[in-house]
Amino acid sequence: MDERSDTELLLASRAEPVAFVELYRRHAEDVLRYFARRTLDPEAAAELTAETFAEAYASRRNYRDTGTNGVAWLYGIARHQLGRFFRTGMIDAAARRRIGIAREALPADDYERIEELVDLAPIREALVEALGTLAEDQRDALRLRVIDGLGYQEVAQRLGCAEAAARQRVSRGLRRIAMVLQERGLTLATEVE
Amino acid sequence: MDSEFEFLRRFEGELSARARADARREASPKPTYPRRWKPWLAAAALLLVLAAGIGALASSGLSGSESSMAAGGAQVNERNPQPLVPSASSAPNSQVKSGLNGYTLGSANDAGSATQAPDVQQNDQPGSSGQPADLSKIIRDGQIAVTIEDGTFKAAAGSVAHIAAVNGGSILSSSTEGGDSGSFTIRIPAANFDKAMVQLGQLGTIDSSASQGQDVTAQYVDLKAHMKIYLSRRRVLFGLMDKATTIGQSLTLQNQLDQVQLKIDQITGQINYINKQVAESTIKVDVHEPGAAVAESPDSIDNPSLGRAWDRAVQGLLNVVAATLIGLGYLIPLLIVAGIVVLIVRSVRRRRVADDEA
Numbered sequence: 001m002d003e004r005s006d007t008e009l010l011l012a013s014r015a016e017p018v019a020f021v022e023l024y025r026r027h028a029e030d031v032l033r034y035f036a037r038r039t040l041d042p043e044a045a046a047e048l049t050a051e052t053f054a055e056a057y058a059s060r061r062n063y064r065d066t067g068t069n070g071v072a073w074l075y076g077i078a079r080h081q082l083g084r085f086f087r088t089g090m091i092d093a094a095a096r097r098r099i100g101i102a103r104e105a106l107p108a109d110d111y112e113r114i115e116e117l118v119d120l121a122p123i124r125e126a127l128v129e130a131l132g133t134l135a136e137d138q139r140d141a142l143r144l145r146v147i148d149g150l151g152y153q154e155v156a157q158r159l160g161c162a163e164a165a166a167r168q169r170v171s172r173g174l175r176r177i178a179m180v181l182q183e184r185g186l187t188l189a190t191e192v193e
Numbered sequence: 194m195d196s197e198f199e200f201l202r203r204f205e206g207e208l209s210a211r212a213r214a215d216a217r218r219e220a221s222p223k224p225t226y227p228r229r230w231k232p233w234l235a236a237a238a239l240l241l242v243l244a245a246g247i248g249a250l251a252s253s254g255l256s257g258s259e260s261s262m263a264a265g266g267a268q269v270n271e272r273n274p275q276p277l278v279p280s281a282s283s284a285p286n287s288q289v290k291s292g293l294n295g296y297t298l299g300s301a302n303d304a305g306s307a308t309q310a311p312d313v314q315q316n317d318q319p320g321s322s323g324q325p326a327d328l329s330k331i332i333r334d335g336q337i338a339v340t341i342e343d344g345t346f347k348a349a350a351g352s353v354a355h356i357a358a359v360n361g362g363s364i365l366s367s368s369t370e371g372g373d374s375g376s377f378t379i380r381i382p383a384a385n386f387d388k389a390m391v392q393l394g395q396l397g398t399i400d401s402s403a404s405q406g407q408d409v410t411a412q413y414v415d416l417k418a419h420m421k422i423y424l425s426r427r428r429v430l431f432g433l434m435d436k437a438t439t440i441g442q443s444l445t446l447q448n449q450l451d452q453v454q455l456k457i458d459q460i461t462g463q464i465n466y467i468n469k470q471v472a473e474s475t476i477k478v479d480v481h482e483p484g485a486a487v488a489e490s491p492d493s494i495d496n497p498s499l500g501r502a503w504d505r506a507v508q509g510l511l512n513v514v515a516a517t518l519i520g521l522g523y524l525i526p527l528l529i530v531a532g533i534v535v536l537i538v539r540s541v542r543r544r545r546v547a548d549d550e551a
Contacts, residue, residue: 016217017212024208028201050204057208080546101207107199114198 006070013060020057027071028053031078033117038082038182040174042114046106047091052078054095086182089175111167112152130177138173145170244520251519330413332470333386335404338479341397346373349396349480353377356392360385362473374481386474393478400479413467420460427453 002022004012005092013020031052035045055077063073085091093103137159144155145166156166161178196202341349350369357364362381369375381389386404395400430450437443 012211017219018209019214021205021209023213028205029196029198032198032201046198046200049201053204053208057211058225099211101204101211104200104203110198110200 006074007065008070010060010063010070010073013057013066014063017060020060023056023070023074024053027074031074032114034075034078035082036114036117038178039085040112040118040178041171042107043106043171044085044091044175045114045117046110047093048078048085048105049083050101051092051095054099054101055081058095058098078144086179089179110165128181129172131173133180134173134176138169138176141166141169142173142177146174223492240524241517244524245513245517246520247523248516248518248520251516251523270402330408330410330467330471332407332409333383333404333474334407335386335390335402335474336477336479337390337393337399338481339393339397340400341480341482343482345397346375346480346482346485350375350377351479352396353379353393353480356389357381360389360392362389364451365475371485373485377478377480379476379478380473381476383472383474386476389474389476393476396480409467409471413464416460416464416467420457420464421455423457423460427457 002009002019004022006023006026009023013023028049032049035048035052036042039045040049052074056074059077063070071173081092086110094101118129131142134142141155141159144150145152145157150158152163152167152170155170158162159166159169161169196205233256325356339349346369354364360381362379362385365378365380367375367377379389390402390404427450430446430453432444434446434450437446
């Protein structure tokens with residue numbers, strides 16, 4: 001167990017790249033949760049997490065110790081990624097390409113686990129209202145999954161589609177809702193930093 | 194990593210591999226990367242070519258505007274440029290000295306004019322018809338080459354002399370070659386220039402004919418203005434001289450008067466020279482029988498010469514260098530401005546990213 005602080009790890013990672021991996025181990029799940037609660041979309045959250053760490057690794061030499069915890073710098077990159085996601089609706093993969101890490105599909109098990117990270121209770125009312133802005137298939141999928149709390153297998157049976165398709169409809173619906181709520185200035189989740 | 198998320202574990206694996214690879218690269222001696230000089234060289238070459246192009250364009254534009262400005266409606270004589278004005282020593286001395294001070298005091302309206310050469314005033318007085326005088330001063334010169342019939346060169350040479358004489362002029366110089374060709378330079382009154390050119394052309398078949406006009410009006414007007422100022426100054430000095438009570442005052446005024454008179458003499462000479470140049474025209478006449486070797490002036494002989502080729506090559510090189518320098522003069526300020534803009538944009542973008550990350 002590396003006992004160096006986040007700042008020390010970041011500074012050390014300039015000459016000792018492996019030190020950055022320890023930083024990743026410490027904060028990867030927190031960053032994932034951060035994105036999941038803001039995007040409501042497991043796929044987007046996973047992609048944004050990977051891109052954030054890739055960007056941090058690629059630009060670790062630019063980090064300057066300003067007296068604050070090094071992890072604040074990491075969340076600065078995360079906020080930047082999130083802002084771009086909400087502005088464009090797309091997730092960049094430039095940093096991953098730069099360091100030679102391929103984009104990968106999110107495993108099904110991870111998908112549901114990430115959903116569990118999202119505490120939907122505080123936004124349930126806003127969700128119901130935002131549902132009206134969705135396409136019908138997405139709205140049905142979301143209602144079954146988020147409001148009725150059914151598993152994806154059951155959602156797929158109810159909708160008469162494959163489980164992957166059901167997951168995709170839920171994912172797109174949640175992403176759309178997250179954007180609508182973001183536009184309305186609603187805070188979707190508590191801070192994790 | 195003990196994360197329950199498989200994708201996070203996978204990503205960690207890839208990140209670790211990348212970090213280890215980077216660590217190995219950091220530890221091993223840094224490979225010497227080939228210097229990226231080619232793009233810079235290409236960019237520099239492109240810049241120079243661009244600069245040369247711009248310089249050539251700018252030079253041609255400037256020379257075009259200069260020639261059009263100088264021409265002023267008349268063609269500039271580039272082949273045989275002559276000094277517009279003689280030096281002070283060549284100016285005719287027109288001063289008349291008499292009395293205690295050595296100068297004649299003129300009349301009240303313009304005393305100085307009484308001491309000037311008469312032809313200074315002759316060309317800009319109103320005409321007898323009451324029309325305003327034509328102040329334009331244009332020096333006209335011409336060249337004409339004529340082919341005459343076999344065996345008629347002697348007669349043609351006589352005709353050239355006759356044409357010069359009937360037009361009030363004379364032959365300044367002549368040269369003949371082989372008894373069948375010759376070159377003549379004649380001076381005639383400017384008023385008969387066109388008539389003389391026509392008559393010379395009638396000697397035979399015209400091979401070439403050209404005339405040039407050199408507008409010296411602006412210089413003439415300047416000289417007249419200076420003359421007026423110096424005449425006025427001289428009048429004042431004469432007045433002071435009359436009132437001088439001591440030998441010291443007289444000597445000082447005399448010294449100043451000498452200087453003013455010298456200037457007046459110089460300007461008078463220059464004005465007379467221009468008047469003379471304007472009043473008379475020079476025509477260079479080449480007359481030759483068919484098949485005769487044309488008598489040419491040394492500067493028109495065009496034999497192949499390595500020396501001349503070398504001179505041309507050097508001249509061409511210098512022209513290219515000059516054009517490039519001119520072009521760089523245009524480009525460098527633009528590049529500096531572009532560089533500043535790029536630096537500002539980069540700075541703003543970095544600051545924005547840093548703010549986001551903070």
